Amino acid sequence: MQLPRPGCYRRPMSPLARLWRYARPYRSQILLGSLFSFLNKAFDLAPPLLIGVAVDIVVQREASWLAQLGVTDLMAQLWVLAGATILIWGLESLSEYVFQLYWRNLAQEVQHALRLDTYAHVQGLELAYFEDRTTGGLMAVLNDDVNQLERFLDVGANDLIQVATTVVIVGAIFFALAPSVAWLAFLPVPVVIWGSFRFQRRIAPRYADVRERVGDLSAQLANNLSGITTIKSFTAETREAERVRRESDRYRASNRRAIRLSAAFVPLIRMAIAAGFIATLVLGGSLALSGTLAVGAYSVLVFMTQRLLWPLTTLGQTFDLYQRAMASSKRIFNLLDTQPTMRDGLSPLPLGAVRGELRLENVSFAYRGGGEVLRGLSLTLRAGQTTAIVGATGAGKSTLIKLLLRFYDPQSGRVTLDGHDLRTLKRHDLRRAIGYVSQDVFLFHGTVYDNIAYGDPDASREAVIRAAKVAEAHDFITALPFGYDTIVGERGQKLSGGQRQRISIARAVLKDPPILILDEATSAVDNETEVAIQRSVARLAEDRTVVLIAHRLSTVRHAHCIFVLSDGRLAEAGTHEALLARGGLYAGLWQVQTGERAETPISAD
Incomplete structure (x- = not known):
């Protein structure tokens, strides 16, 4: 009806x-x-x-x-x-x-x-x-x-x-x-x-x-x-x-x-x-x-x-x-x-036509009732490359991700994908082209299999298992009482943080998007799990645009380009080696995290 x-x-x-x-x-x-x-x-x-x-x-x-x-x-x-x-x-x-x-x-x-x-x-x-x-x-x-x-x-x-x-x-x-x-x-x-x-x-x-x-x-x-x-x-x-x-x-x-x-x-x-x-x-x-x-x-x-x-x-x-x-x-x-203040775009975005170049052009943004989080930010995330965005807490990293997913629109400037302003694109097509692994992993009450298959409900069981292997989740899943049919509990509370994170990555792998965004994917895991996640990311990075948001700089050292944000602005940009050689903010963060200069102050917003 x-x-x-x-x-x-x-x-x-x-x-x-x-x-x-x-x-x-x-x-x-x-x-x-x-x-x-x-x-x-x-x-x-x-x-x-x-x-x-x-x-x-x-x-x-x-x-x-x-x-x-x-x-x-x-x-x-x-x-x-x-x-x-x-x-x-x-x-x-x-x-x-x-x-x-x-x-x-x-x-x-x-x-x-x-x-x-x-x-x-x-x-x-x-x-x-x-x-x-x-x-x-x-x-x-x-x-x-x-x-x-x-x-x-x-x-x-x-x-x-x-x-x-x-x-x-x-x-x-x-x-x-x-x-x-x-x-x-x-x-x-x-x-x-x-x-x-x-x-x-x-x-x-x-x-x-x-x-x-x-x-x-x-x-x-x-x-x-x-x-x-x-x-x-x-x-x-x-x-x-x-x-x-x-x-x-x-x-x-x-x-x-x-x-x-x-x-x-x-x-x-x-x-x-x-x-x-x-x-x-x-x-x-x-x-x-x-x-x-x-x-x-x-x-x-x-x-x-x-x-x-x-x-x-x-x-x-x-x-x-x-x-x-x-x-x-x-x-x-x-x-x-209640009407949405953000209007959906009209232009379709065929998945096969996405190259994956993301660009922020003089973007400023503030949450309702708050001060500016991003201030005239301009940067380019190259198609097919791994780009990392780092900075102290409050620098604007997660806000940038929300703009890329068009959860929000900037107050000024624009965000583009392959030259198209995100506001002109259909939101469904845009988000279908992006795989998102959040810092706060959300798993639905159901089985491990159901949570991975959420990335593609029509995928075969073999495809789900392949995605779990790429995310290095297959071994711990098979060790669970009922394997892939184990109930994870509300929000995945029956699993550890690292296990939830790897299931989330497997979910994104199954989606097979041209763009992958990982927001603090290793923030709550141990060193062994971090290494496993890094291997998973390395496999995923082939032939796709990867955006890494991280506090742990060890997870981004191999990125093609690292952008360092401070107080909503771009402070530095370059490779890991180039940024260390510059001796600036990134080098200070690296030295603190590796213990080489424990007294180094960290710029905060």
Whole structure:
């Protein structure tokens, strides 16, 4: 089914109107679900009529309503009534089964489509968006808020239809049987409707606050679970439990404010309903005693008054579900309305046409709310060569990599690939041409095989194993309990840092990109693993552009060219030997790392 594109609606539209547009592909299901909800309530209202017919048979006997239809025998009348009862109850049960199928499946369909579209939209936002928000907060929108909508479609939509059906059918019966009494039974209805709308307006901001608080709580929980190792190592369990308690208290207090108002609705409405019921009971009874109203009709009126008015008490719960759903829908649509500030390029980049020359031309860049990280930086990374970028912490090395991958755009200057400004290229094509091995290796929960095959899901098992061998990961993988089918745990926590790094390299090898970027690939490994990774990089460097970001200068000494950054500017450039001979910043860093001049100060930003 073709769904509306995320973010294509105008802001003034209400969440309910947007949901209706969003559910356009499912309108036939909505109509059928509404039809069977109506039929179910119609059959549900029939038993009071049957009770009235039964009373009529007992009181009027051969002059009863059924006798006037031609069924004069009293036992035959009772059997006809029994047959009608079985038929009506059967149809009521069948219609309930069908409307639940439609509404509950509709809830699942809309929830599924909305979650996928929202997630796809979020994936299209630039990296800066995620750096300003918490994972837990986004999870609350993508999961909990979407589930609130499901709860309303599961129950609330059907309740609204059935309340409306009750008012229409019971009203028709009342005015047909006793017009003089009917208006009394309907007296509470305007009060209930007015009270419901007043309740809706007052409860809406309270539930909006509840949704915000649950987002904050989810963010705190997600943050703590991600950092559980740090929490334990600093014996901070009590402190973090207190933080969670504070967020949970805020959530609880916000819910209390909503509950205080929500809980008052039904008792107040019940008193209005009691007035209507008493009026029907007394006035209808006086008409029956005077002989103006048949006893069977009076029985129907008494039962129907209760069936008319009592369901109105559920409006409070229905509006409660509705306001929760609307508060959540508003958050979801606000997220869908968030537009990326970085536009995708239009020019395709055929993988086979990539030579791999990268160039920064007078590039300056600053993160939002921060100072400049790169200042008028210009350098060229030659195609088919290994280029290293080194410098002290904060020199701008990792930022440079983010610009090459177009996670960000520079504020001034430009970054090019084979002469093409990255902003003009399709991001998908650009990133397909680059293999990236991050300093902070991320492995997905799954098997070793799955994590390597992430580089090319269509690759054969033989290709995956070849990639592992190139990355010198095959030996340790085969030594694991289940080899390539060993579960690595969340973020690869069951593996060592060096093992995770080599799996990450194998993943990049399998991708077989013309450009390979390794960001501090040996920063957290021992000397033996570093040597293994260096051998892997040497194999990978053949016929491709390799960019190495490193603190350990021993890993870059064989690069064709080394750029030394300092305070966001290019300080030095050349080969390892040439930079040592120059005796500048690089030489000082080298001497400190090799222990030749331990007191040498290191320039820092």
